[in-house]
Amino acid sequence: MAEVFVVANAANKLTYEMLTMARGLGMGDVAVVVLGAPGTADAIADNLAEYGAAKIYAAEDSVLEDFLVAPKAEVLAKLITEHQPAAVLLPSVQEGKEIAARVAVSLDNGLLTEIVGLTGEGVATQPVFAGSTIVTSRVTKGIPLVTVRPNSLTPSPEAATPERVSVPVEVSDQAKLVAVTDRVTEAKGDRPELTEAGVVVSGGRGVGSAEQFSVIEEFADLLGGAVGASRAATDAGYYPHKFQVGQTGSTVSPQLYLAAGISGAIQHRAGMQTSKTIVAINKDDAAPIFDIADFGVVGDLFKVLPQAAETIKKSRQ
Amino acid sequence: MRPDTYMKIVVLTKQVPDSGLDRSLGADDFTVERASASNVISELDENAIEAAMVLSDAGDAEVTILTVGPDHALETVRKALSMGPDKAVHVQDDAIAGSCAVTTSAVIAAALGKLEYDLVLCAAESTDGGVGGMAQMLGARLGVAAMSGARKLTVDGNKLTVERQTDDGYETLTATTPAVVSVWDSMNTPRYPSLKGIMAAKRKPVETMSLADLGLAPEQVGAAGATSAVVSAEPRPPRSAGQKVVDEGEGGAQLAQFLASEKFV
Numbered sequence: 124m125a126e127v128f129v130v131a132n133a134a135n136k137l138t139y140e141m142l143t144m145a146r147g148l149g150m151g152d153v154a155v156v157v158l159g160a161p162g163t164a165d166a167i168a169d170n171l172a173e174y175g176a177a178k179i180y181a182a183e184d185s186v187l188e189d190f191l192v193a194p195k196a197e198v199l200a201k202l203i204t205e206h207q208p209a210a211v212l213l214p215s216v217q218e219g220k221e222i223a224a225r226v227a228v229s230l231d232n233g234l235l236t237e238i239v240g241l242t243g244e245g246v247a248t249q250p251v252f253a254g255s256t257i258v259t260s261r262v263t264k265g266i267p268l269v270t271v272r273p274n275s276l277t278p279s280p281e282a283a284t285p286e287r288v289s290v291p292v293e294v295s296d297q298a299k300l301v302a303v304t305d306r307v308t309e310a311k312g313d314r315p316e317l318t319e320a321g322v323v324v325s326g327g328r329g330v331g332s333a334e335q336f337s338v339i340e341e342f343a344d345l346l347g348g349a350v351g352a353s354r355a356a357t358d359a360g361y362y363p364h365k366f367q368v369g370q371t372g373s374t375v376s377p378q379l380y381l382a383a384g385i386s387g388a389i390q391h392r393a394g395m396q397t398s399k400t401i402v403a404i405n406k407d408d409a410a411p412i413f414d415i416a417d418f419g420v421v422g423d424l425f426k427v428l429p430q431a432a433e434t435i436k437k438s439r440q
Numbered sequence: 441m442r443p444d445t446y447m448k449i450v451v452l453t454k455q456v457p458d459s460g461l462d463r464s465l466g467a468d469d470f471t472v473e474r475a476s477a478s479n480v481i482s483e484l485d486e487n488a489i490e491a492a493m494v495l496s497d498a499g500d501a502e503v504t505i506l507t508v509g510p511d512h513a514l515e516t517v518r519k520a521l522s523m524g525p526d527k528a529v530h531v532q533d534d535a536i537a538g539s540c541a542v543t544t545s546a547v548i549a550a551a552l553g554k555l556e557y558d559l560v561l562c563a564a565e566s567t568d569g570g571v572g573g574m575a576q577m578l579g580a581r582l583g584v585a586a587m588s589g590a591r592k593l594t595v596d597g598n599k600l601t602v603e604r605q606t607d608d609g610y611e612t613l614t615a616t617t618p619a620v621v622s623v624w625d626s627m628n629t630p631r632y633p634s635l636k637g638i639m640a641a642k643r644k645p646v647e648t649m650s651l652a653d654l655g656l657a658p659e660q661v662g663a664a665g666a667t668s669a670v671v672s673a674e675p676r677p678p679r680s681a682g683q684k685v686v687d688e689g690e691g692g693a694q695l696a697q698f699l700a701s702e703k704f705v
Contacts, residue, residue, distance in 0.1 A: 191586075191587065191588075191613055192576065192588075193576075193579070193580070193586070196576075196580070216607070217572075217588070217589055217606070220571070220572050220573055221573065221576045221588055223573065224541075224571070224572075224573025224574075224576040224577045224580075225573075225576045225577070225579070225580045227542045227573070227577070227667070228542060228545060228576075228577045228580040228581055229580055231542075231667070232542075232667060233540065233542060233666075233667030233668035234540075234541065234542055234571070234573065234667070234668065235668055236570075236571050236572065236573070237570065246671060250676070251465075251570075251673075252459075252463040252464075252568070253459065254676060255462070255463070255675065255676055256463075256464070256465060256673055256674065256675055256676060257673070257674050257675075257676050258465065258470065258670050258671075258672065258673045258674075259670070259671045259672045259673075260668055260669060260670045260671060261668065261669060261671055262667065262668045263666065263667060263668055263669050264666075264667035264668070265667065297583055300579075300584065300585035300586075300615055300616075300619075301585045301586065301587055301613050301614070301615045301619075302613065302614050302615065303611055303612070303613055304612050304613065304614050305611060305612035306606070306609070306611045306612075307609040307610050307611065307612075308608050308609040309608065309609040309610070311608065316607070322704065345705075346699075346704060346705065364591070364605070364626045365605050370459065370567065371483070371484065371624065371625050378704070379699075379702070379704050389459060390459065393459075396679065400702055400704075401679070402695065402698070402699070404691075404695070408686070413681055413684055414679075414681050415679040415681065416681060416682060416684070417682035417683070418682055418683050418684075418695070418698045419681070419682070419683070419684040419685070420684075420685055420686075420687055420691040420692075420694065420695050421684065421685070421686045421687060421691075422686065422687025422691040423687065426687065426691070426692065427687055427691045427692045427695060428692065429692065430690075430691070430692020430693055430695075430696075431692035431693070431695040431696040431699070432692075432696075433692070434692060434693045434696035434697075435696050435699070435700075435705045438696070438700065438705065439705075
């Protein structure tokens, strides 16, 4: 029986979501392809086993980290050619999409990105046009090669005992054209990852300044959520660009999305309108964010949020 | 003899339906409805043009716009030229309509093969298809360095340094020309075309290339050559507005009550 490849190099929620999706396809055993520096596969093997990995292909060599994505794409393309998997799933994040793009070209294989569902017949579901249209698509040349959007399904564990297969890493000079010369990790505190968080509290232009974003942060911390920002807020320098939610930022789909001081331009809605519950606070009664909010408060966020926080704190005592 | 700073830069631009308005897929073939849409230049393309013009302003560079698209894509070619680039190439052939991203990258690579370039700049993703893979696809096809998702680009002779955001910070990439670099909007603020720029754009040369000019056959592109196909398209069921309260001193308490009733606190 053919295998289904899941490409992962970290034990995170998206990896578990991909494993759950891959198991549900009924196309074959789930084989995780780990592409990274030596030690990457062993560090996450137990987590992969917990979510049903029948096999782990460990391609480990520092060359995979020293150069940008092309070496990983070469190794993956070779594995696909050798093992002819029934489908290949990659994370729909910057690196996953880049690897998939190169593999698609080198194998002349179709590519579907940002999918939120996949059937055993290889039909993928994709939200397009800022989530306003849902399309189903299929790869017509080659195997289903897809990148999976975070928060597309609820991961469920299923224990397995994966077989570990070491994959030799041979990389051409063509794949070594872009060197990664420095990696800087910035302190991110205790808050959950924006794209993985169950609760996201976002601020927009209405927050007014970088200093005043503390009101957003405090409310996020109260609910154990991540902090997001609209493009207007990141462009104005109120909050770092990497926290932007929207068409040109992250796409989030949490249980609760709270938008404070955000009007709800289509560019922002593109990144959050698949959230389960949406709450909005805005001074402007006509703000379009209210059209998609399950609960809206027309008012000053600097009055509403502190009062809500106070009420919540009291109820917890 | 070229001065050290001389670069031939090609900027990829794409005409897309305005993302601020309603967009749709054709009912028969599920391709993006372009003919009836209000079409604009894909937003991040302007950041790529700006990056090229910054290099052009700083030294001696020739900037060429490259667009693949139908006749009316010429409107956005002129818009792109109004920001300062020198000339444009418009790849136009009816057979290209319906191409997937993988096939489109073959058309663009073939066009780049007809041009001289040290640096190709493009958007990290378009606002319509949004696949986000063009820079890497072109790098793989052309065998040149591909640096995607840049928020900062510095050029020193033939040496390129890119800084890009990652999940937990940022990383620095280096490569030498020729190279393809894709950019995010965090890189710069695109200039507004001046009246002089708009007037000048009307007279700038735009060369049209057909598939035959690129050495490609019609069956290699379009729906025939596509590597993926849309099976169905449905509008998402609209979200309906829920409860809305006006804060008259109790808005925060009402919000807390709602969050409690939904078990978020």
